[in-house]
Amino acid sequence: MLKVSILFILPALASCFLFGRDHSSWNGLKVTWGFNPFSSFKSMPRTRAAALSSQWVSLNPGGCSDNPKFMGERFIKSRDHAVILIFDVAGYIAGIQIGWPANFSPNPNNYPFEPLKNSPVVLDNGYHYVTAYFVDPSIICNGGRTASQFNSQGTGTGLWIQNGTNPVAHSITIPKTVADADASKWTKGACFVTMGLHYWYDLSKNMSCDNSYPVFLLYNGGVLNGFGWALAMDLKDYSPRIEHPPRSSYRFFMTPPPDCLSTLGTMTTLHVYLTDSATANTC
Numbered sequence: 001m002l003k004v005s006i007l008f009i010l011p012a013l014a015s016c017f018l019f020g021r022d023h024s025s026w027n028g029l030k031v032t033w034g035f036n037p038f039s040s041f042k043s044m045p046r047t048r049a050a051a052l053s054s055q056w057v058s059l060n061p062g063g064c065s066d067n068p069k070f071m072g073e074r075f076i077k078s079r080d081h082a083v084i085l086i087f088d089v090a091g092y093i094a095g096i097q098i099g100w101p102a103n104f105s106p107n108p109n110n111y112p113f114e115p116l117k118n119s120p121v122v123l124d125n126g127y128h129y130v131t132a133y134f135v136d137p138s139i140i141c142n143g144g145r146t147a148s149q150f151n152s153q154g155t156g157t158g159l160w161i162q163n164g165t166n167p168v169a170h171s172i173t174i175p176k177t178v179a180d181a182d183a184s185k186w187t188k189g190a191c192f193v194t195m196g197l198h199y200w201y202d203l204s205k206n207m208s209c210d211n212s213y214p215v216f217l218l219y220n221g222g223v224l225n226g227f228g229w230a231l232a233m234d235l236k237d238y239s240p241r242i243e244h245p246p247r248s249s250y251r252f253f254m255t256p257p258p259d260c261l262s263t264l265g266t267m268t269t270l271h272v273y274l275t276d277s278a279t280a281n282t283c
Contacts, residue, residue, distance in 0.1 A: 088144030
């Protein structure tokens with residue numbers, strides 16, 4: 001494992017320091033971190049047409065606005081709710097979700113915790129969901145983006161996290177720069193090569209994990225170019241796309257990790273990259 005990680009990280013350092021990188025260009029969409037680049041960092045389709053040709057299927061039989069709890073047309077592949085792609089009415093990528101069965105067992109932590117229900121974990125048709133949008137939610141089913149806008153803007157224009165049951169009124173805007181994050185309640189964590197500089201919402205050593213926000217942000221070169229989900233439950237064998245970081249690794253992402261995490265057992269995470277290469281992410 002160490003040999004693989006070294007072989008993987010060295011090219012990342014070279015690509016960053018020798019050739020440079022525009023981290024602000026959201027020119028891709030990849031999910032899942034891992035030491036082995038051949039089984040991780042999987043590219044996701046960014047148009048409805050590409051999704052359909054790759055056997056993704058729609059969760060929205062009535063079209064873009066048929067579910068008032070979420071914006072956009074949602075697609076899954078192989079019945080895997082761990083990665084749900086959201087497209088606007090014009091067929092361009094507009095967001096992403098993670099979902100898991102409300103009756104998933106075992107669930108010793110009884111997750112989601114009460115303060116997280118409907119803010120941002122939304123229950124719908126037997127599944128819990130956490131949702132992120134890459135464009136202003138108000139435009140997703142109201143015209144969407146044009147081909148010209150998609151070609152110039154890429155994956156999106158910003159990051160919005162749905163923080164309630166109304167996808168427009170309750171979505172919160174995420175800071176696009178480290179400077180803006182430092183001026184907010186987002187708390188600086190640790191840097192990890194191929195991920196970035198982590199930020200967590202209102203994190204502290206003595207906090208209650210009942211309030212642990214299930215979203216983390218990733219900054220590289222001072223700008224936002226990724227994020228991820230962090231769930232306080234072990235979705236064991238649920239999906240090949242999700243990650244299960246060992247407790248010993250928390251210090252590489254949080255400074256310091258909350259004490260309460262030591263009582264929660266294995267967590268589930270998923271990294272989402274908004275650029276075409278995670279190997280250039282060296283914070």
